[in-house]
Amino acid sequence: MKKQIQAVKVLGTGSYLPQKVVTNDELSQTLDTSDEWIYSHTGIRSRHFAAPSESSSVVGAKAARLALESAGVKPGDIDLVLCATSTPDYGNFPSTASLIQAALGCQKAAAFDLAAACSGFVYALEVARSFIACRDEAKVLVIGAEVLTRSVDWTERNVSILFGDGAGAVVLGTCTEEDAPASRSILGSDGTGYEFIYREGGLKREPPTSKVWPVPYMQMQGRAVFNFAVRKLDEVISKLCADEGIAPASLRRIYAHQANARILEAVARRMKIPYEMFYTNLETTGNTSSASVAIILDEAVRKGELKDGDQIALAGFGAGLTWAGILMRWPYL
Numbered sequence: 001m002k003k004q005i006q007a008v009k010v011l012g013t014g015s016y017l018p019q020k021v022v023t024n025d026e027l028s029q030t031l032d033t034s035d036e037w038i039y040s041h042t043g044i045r046s047r048h049f050a051a052p053s054e055s056s057s058v059v060g061a062k063a064a065r066l067a068l069e070s071a072g073v074k075p076g077d078i079d080l081v082l083c084a085t086s087t088p089d090y091g092n093f094p095s096t097a098s099l100i101q102a103a104l105g106c107q108k109a110a111a112f113d114l115a116a117a118c119s120g121f122v123y124a125l126e127v128a129r130s131f132i133a134c135r136d137e138a139k140v141l142v143i144g145a146e147v148l149t150r151s152v153d154w155t156e157r158n159v160s161i162l163f164g165d166g167a168g169a170v171v172l173g174t175c176t177e178e179d180a181p182a183s184r185s186i187l188g189s190d191g192t193g194y195e196f197i198y199r200e201g202g203l204k205r206e207p208p209t210s211k212v213w214p215v216p217y218m219q220m221q222g223r224a225v226f227n228f229a230v231r232k233l234d235e236v237i238s239k240l241c242a243d244e245g246i247a248p249a250s251l252r253r254i255y256a257h258q259a260n261a262r263i264l265e266a267v268a269r270r271m272k273i274p275y276e277m278f279y280t281n282l283e284t285t286g287n288t289s290s291a292s293v294a295i296i297l298d299e300a301v302r303k304g305e306l307k308d309g310d311q312i313a314l315a316g317f318g319a320g321l322t323w324a325g326i327l328m329r330w331p332y333l
Contacts, residue, residue, distance in 0.1 A: 043261020
């Protein structure tokens with residue numbers, strides 16, 4: 001007999017932003033830029049910098065603790081810790097998820113990282129949903145965690161000014177409601193565009209002879225990324241809504257990756273929907289990559305702006321190239 005797929009629900013959310021805030025005016029003291037230039041090009045006025053003791057596993061664990069508390073779930077009840085990150089504590093292993101698992105005391109949980117750049121958290125939600133659907137009453141902790149300010153060249157303004165640090169998390173579990181609405185999802189990739197956004201440091205090339213490798217900085221073709229993001233975000237949201245038989249304008253809100261306000265404005269014009277449909281916080285957080293969608297979900301929940309029954313879209317896009325979208329009736333995944 002074919003196993004009946006269980007419905008999945010977001011049980012709780014959490015997020016963490018480091019205490020240190022760096023404004024555009026502060027950056028202008030060391031970079032050839034200004035608050036007006038940065039804001040006009042990006043919509044960003046400030047971002048958070050992780051403390052020297054705060055790695056992705058540390059900020060991720062802080063967000064995860066709040067999500068567990070919100071869900072009323074004990075660490076020992078978690079079956080899987082899944083961390084989306086582009087800035088892992090270590091090069092490849094151990095996984096950042098394993099470090100978070102140890103920090104939280106999730107003794108029975110499996111743990112692994114997911115690398116899909118800024119699409120990572122939405123990818124991870126779909127992976128977690130599939131994991132839960134195949135098990136009885138499983139619970140998954142999904143985290144997006146980044147310390148991106150350590151991955152950029154702070155002598156170069158065009159890329160560095162975009163990024164900030166932070167983490168967000170959700171706890172997912174099985175749903176008891178028999179009539180829980182089903183979600184729709186899209187995951188995609190186009191590896192031919194890998195050079196649009198990348199960071200060296202892997203084993204594609206022979207390492208230098210020195211024992212300590214230099215930290216490579218992120219490289220990005222800004223205009224190409226902008227065009228890709230606008231086109232793909234429109235395609236993902238429009239396709240999800242078309243498959244559901246609804247117009248994008250009927251959504252309660254869109255929770256998209258917080259890359260650049262100008263991208264979201266361009267998507268709104270292209271889709272002929274109000275810009276206000278996009279929930280945004282990047283003015284004070286900057287681009288937190290895989291953490292951004294998780295952070296805004298938690299922020300919206302805690303502000304009371306995301307309520308049970310709201311039909312929403314989640315969307316991410318980033319290096320790979322990758323893209324991902326989920327259409328859901330909150331909090332059912």
